[in-house]
Amino acid sequence: MIGAAQDWLEARVPLDDAARRQSLPLLDHAAQALLDADPTGQAPLTVVDLGAGTGKSAAWFRHHLTPRLPDRHIQWLLVDAHEPSLEIASQHVADADTMVTHLSDLPTALGDYLPVHPAPGTLLLTCSAVVDVLTQDDVEAILKTLTTYQGLGLFLLSITADWHLEPADPRDNGLAQAFAEHQRQDGKLGAEGGQTMLRAARDHGVRATHGNSPWHLISPRDAEFTRRFLTERVAAAIEASPELEDDALDWLKTRNQQAAEHLTVTVDHCDVLVDARHDC
Template sequence: MNDAVGRPRFSPQWLELREPADAAARSSELLDPLRERLAAAPAPECFGGTGGLAIRDLGCGTGSMGRWLAARLPGPQHWVLQDHDPALLARAGSRMPSTAADGRPVTTDADCGGLAGLTAAALAGTSLVTASALLDVLTRDELETLVAACTGAGCPALLALSVTGRVELSPVDPLDAELSAAFNAHQRRTAAGRRLLGPDAVVAAIEAFTRRGARVVTRPSPWRLGGPERVLTEQWLRGWVAAAREQRPELATKADGYLGRRLQACAAGELAVTVHHADLLALPGPARGRDTGFA
């Protein structure tokens, strides 16, 4: 579902259902270079030079990225949780961890809004910008705004769980490829004048950060669904097929039959799904190439 200006809206129930799969998928490999960068950076003014991190979580939803990351970074942390949905912001703020990896305090503020006001000046003193499942619902202009703000402020960005357009289902069905192509086209759709990047977002982000002199590291972060994740698998499958049908209404009859077969296999524990995503770490500074490890 989209809001009045075409931005996707997500129910808290869906975001909470996917949180364990998100946590399992995010790449821990990116945390070591991130910790090294953060340890070498001067402390932000909000900590009076005593050490600590000022982190902005864009499109925070219910706060799953903060719950995953705050406990993996040392030192006192102050998180600014940003989302255009005030109900999600309230949930996120109430469920953030209170301590960091080393037991130091974690505090939060809320910012109800989108990316329009995100500038290098707005990020002054920010240690890290982070987001989860955000890049693919941005337009190219919004991505450029994000990249320009981070690189202009010299602020690292950890952007997790962007779809790459690849889905693998086992056992294979003859309609897999056609529905996948329709879904990817839906991800690139234009809504209320906004043309979304969808599965092109990671490549576009790599190019935009690299063009501005940042070092970019990417790693795969696939969802692996099936078995104990049956409820999530079913909900993902229904949404995946519905988006494909919306994009190509002529597929409706075939898609309904496909969905029935797949749901039956899921209920029997016979369906496995890999939804490919990529995590991206951008480290602004002198250009040192890029390390792209996503597939």
């Protein structure tokens, strides 16, 4: 998916922020690794937000990383294949550079961007809500970049196949499977994205750990967002499995009514931290 709807990225900010609170232990780990790699804090540090979209994720990473790396100068670079999104991002993330590129070209593009080969532990790649829309080639390019520069990678909120609705409905599972199939179109990793990143890192002989950061949608507080989320999921599920249409629309009608008062939806995400430094 190149370029996400701006109003969708805006609407998900509070949910993403709440989910990413669960990612803070991995962020702490990444920040400590950056501090350990350069105790004097003199080396230039570059943070690259991949699939930056309109800049919401970079703003979150910056807000939480800056106090963890006091007095450290950080150069921010926002990367996305969708130029109009990056134009918006550059207005919101002050002093960040932007780069329009497809992630499969990241090693070359970053090589051109970086003035000198960075010291080990002075490059952090981040992303949020991106890995599930990538391909295997994109993941390989990201890992090649990390191993070339002995960098760190913190990849948050990759959607998995699991969701849990309360009250449960026997049709929940079939719709989840149809949605997961839709997400795998055009060679994308979909719900396997986070685990694929984790496996690929280990195959490269690089340390990698993971965590969970689910969305918790609670009615009536999140009724409007929940309705939009379920409506878009159902549209995608029907596109992948048109034979589900009648059942899916009936399910959606029921869920939209429940969203006004007593529906909770947990949407699972996988977070991955990769540390490609040698000898530490």
